[in-house]
Amino acid sequence: MPRIALYSTLAAILGIAFFPFWWMLNTSFKQPVDIFAGATLYPHRPTTDNYHRLFNTYHFGSYLQNSVVIVTVSVAVSLVIGTLAAYALTRFRLRFGLNQSALVVALLVRMIPGILLVIPLYITLAKWGLLNTRLGLILIYSGLNTSFVIWMMQSFLAEIPRDIEEAAMVDGDSRLSALRRVVIPLAAPGLAATAIFSVIATYNDFLIALSLTSTPDAQTVPVGVSTLIGKIQIEFGPMAAAGVIGALPIVIFALLVQRHFVRGLTLGAVK
């Protein structure tokens, strides 16, 4: 394919990928009357009113805060316990066929439809008094993420030769310190890729957060966005602004960590 055709194809595809963003951004800066007054590609009388209302009337400050706390803690927890489990699965020959069956179970967890989860989880959290709390969501997301972490990390860890850590252990390291000092640094790109996907999945989850929270004390950004999609009334301006605020943190995050996206995957996950 000639270069010019290649680049114009790519440009067209990128245009399709970006236009919905642009349209949302555009709508979010329009005045209410202008939104309905016909399609324009940019706001002729731009206003930041819609954003002010998000933070002043619609609690978007709390939503963002909740999301950041919940995502950070739950991803950290699941990375630790998931990596430990993946390590055990790749380095030991376990009883009861655990090496294989554990992976199957982890995959199974991912397949359970979310709607099937929410009622029993609701009841459990209610019993423990954790409904509508950040801690409740953190616990659940930690569990759900763990399945993904085990899957990703076991394929990365399997790639790292045992000789290296065994050499460290001969030098006097315990198994855990060998893991920490030698194995983890080698698996860092994989760990990064795993963390990235976990962050995205957790930040974006809707159904579980929707069902287990009921006030801005614990509601996350996607739930906050959906509160603006009224059945009786939709305010398109604030809704568009909410979409922008909902997308922005994760887009920024993706741009910051972009190098690790493909590299991490190349190293192992898909083999």
Added chain:
Amino acid sequence: MTEDSGSIERGKAKGRGYTRRQVMARGALGTGAAFGLGPLLAACGSSGSSTTTTGGAASGSITIGSFTDPAMVPFRDVFLKKFTAETGIQAKWHETNYNQWYQNSKTDGLQKTGAYDIYVMDDNWVPEFAAGGIIQSMDKLGLKVNPDILEKGLDQGYWPPRSGPRLKAFANDAPQLYALVIIDDVEILYYNKDYFPTPPVTWDDIYNIAKTTKPPLYGWTARGVKGNPIMQTYLPLLNAYGGHFANDDWSPGFAGPEGVGALERLFQFIPYMPPGVASFDTSQETPVMLQGHATAMTEYTGTAHGVDDPKQSKVVGKIDFAATPKQVISGPAIGTFICGIASGAKNTPAAVKFLEWFTSEKVQKAFAETGSASVTGTALRDPAIAAKFRWLPAIADAVDNSIPKPRTPDEPKMEDLLGTALNEALVQAIQQKSGYTQIAQSHLTTAANQITAYLTQQGTYF
């Protein structure tokens, strides 16, 4: 999902031949320890007199949950603060969209988490919330009801209903007030005076003007989304043509000539409705009216606040209000905002106090002065206030003429079945542009059969 013993459990027990004692024992096992026997008996709605009293010592704070709606804005922004200022009781407010709040409040209530003291509800939730023990009987709490509250609005809060058909298991129970109306929302006709020199009275009047319109002007704008939205379009028509959502024996009353005629009338408007109407909800329907592109629509009163607001409206001063059009009768659908006190409420006395305060004469007048649909006749018909907000007397009349939806916990399912069939019929009629009678008849018959099958399966009706 829950073990508490409420009145529905008793009702079910009758139907299935459980003894009262068995059911009570089961309920007591689950919740006796947590809630004590007194509230348990109260929730059963059985023993004659109640020992629960509200007392005058309400204090602390209450949490109110609601769905987002323009009609709730003055309530939320003005009156909660006013209540705190007058009583010292803090009122916390949480709102989310309609579907989410229905799910949240229901699961919250079945689990009695105590996160909320008051649920703001749509009136068709009352049977389910009352029968399911999610909200408390206000009669038992001794809540004093302002006698000036419009009868039809107040009716929406009773379970079992004071009039109309009842679930078999509740046939002989005395109605109790479970929820108190706070906004008398009802459908009214919005029309543009530029096209209607005299107020339209019948559907024919609307249609005759509609026939003269050409895009971008439309003769009618409506909500066409499946389920609840298109039901709001259809019900005033169905009622006007003398049909019924449900007959007194719970059989569907919309598949006969009245219901078919009503739906055909809606189809006749197709050439004069904006494109995409089958996917319209309020947020697409009303801008057409407020941008001056439609001559008329039926809608709830929440939109009235916007008609004279230049930020939203290009037809300031041109929209007027009337009862929904007649054919046999005028039959607006009533859709009140209604408050229930959560069974798990942490501060029941303050919740009672709030509702008594908000429905008092003085506060209701102040509420009407924000242009809102007060619940008392005196506030709505006050000449001084009506001079400022011309839709208020129309609301009072519409409430008096309104026709409630079937009063059963299965109403959301019935609404979904009929509302899905209506939407399918509308989509088909828009595509075919002919054969309206046949389209209407076949979809309405399907919905009637589905509803009958569902109610039979539930086993609480026939």
Added chain:
Amino acid sequence: MSETAAKKRRARAPRGGILASPYLLLLPAAVALAAVSVYPLYYGFRASITHYLYGREFGTNGLTNYRIIWHDTFFRQAMITTAKYVVLTVSIETLLGLGLALLVSREIRFSGPIRVGLILPMTIAPVVVGVMWRLLYDSGVGVVDPLFQAFGLNPPEVLASNNSAFISVVLVDVWEWTPLIFLIVLAGLQSLPQEPLEAALVDGAGRLRLFFDHTLPLLRPVLLVAIVLRMIDAIGTFDQIYVLTQGGPGVSTQLISIYAYNTAFLFTQYGQAAAMLIALLAMVLLLMIVAVRMMRRVAV
């Protein structure tokens, strides 16, 4: 591996103290996974054989809930719609994702930024994606209708007719998830051994021949992983539909997840909703077993 075979093998003695016992390392993860799977699955199964009335339990009722959903035309319809949706979205996404990956895997300028740009849609929350597309499709504020009018065509009323609504939600899915397939295939392409490809080029194979005879067979395991992952997620699609159409018009976009959600939370039929989801889970499992078999065969 059978249980007895596993028992015969001696577990390696842990080194480095009790803390490094492999079972202890597994324990936290096992607890975490069990908490979000064992009890919910048990509860879901029990709910599926329980009689509920208006949110209250009234004992078990055997397979009644399963019988009810078996005869429920809406459930059948939702199954068919879901199947159509999954097949359409996943096959379009696979073709596009593969094509894109091949396009970008070559040495091109700005490949870094271009790749990130192509990946961005999949990082956005599906709820937000729903909002974005609602803003595009909406007949009042959107861009689709004016676009058609600009070309002198009738506006299509995108979300107001059965076929166009279904196509619209498929397009949204394709927009959001083609990047995932693209990403996985791209990673796969980069880890392919270069020698056989170069050898084939030296032998004078054309680009097309090269792709079909060499690249595609090597990529097959990677593609299968991508397709299986996508299918699991596509079957559970909920958020965008919830925002865009709520399953309408009629039932044309009512996927299983939407219908089960409504059944549980709108109609308070927990038992029937659980039966639907258990049935769905069983079907997904079956699908996975078939897929894993296929993968093994391909891998050999």
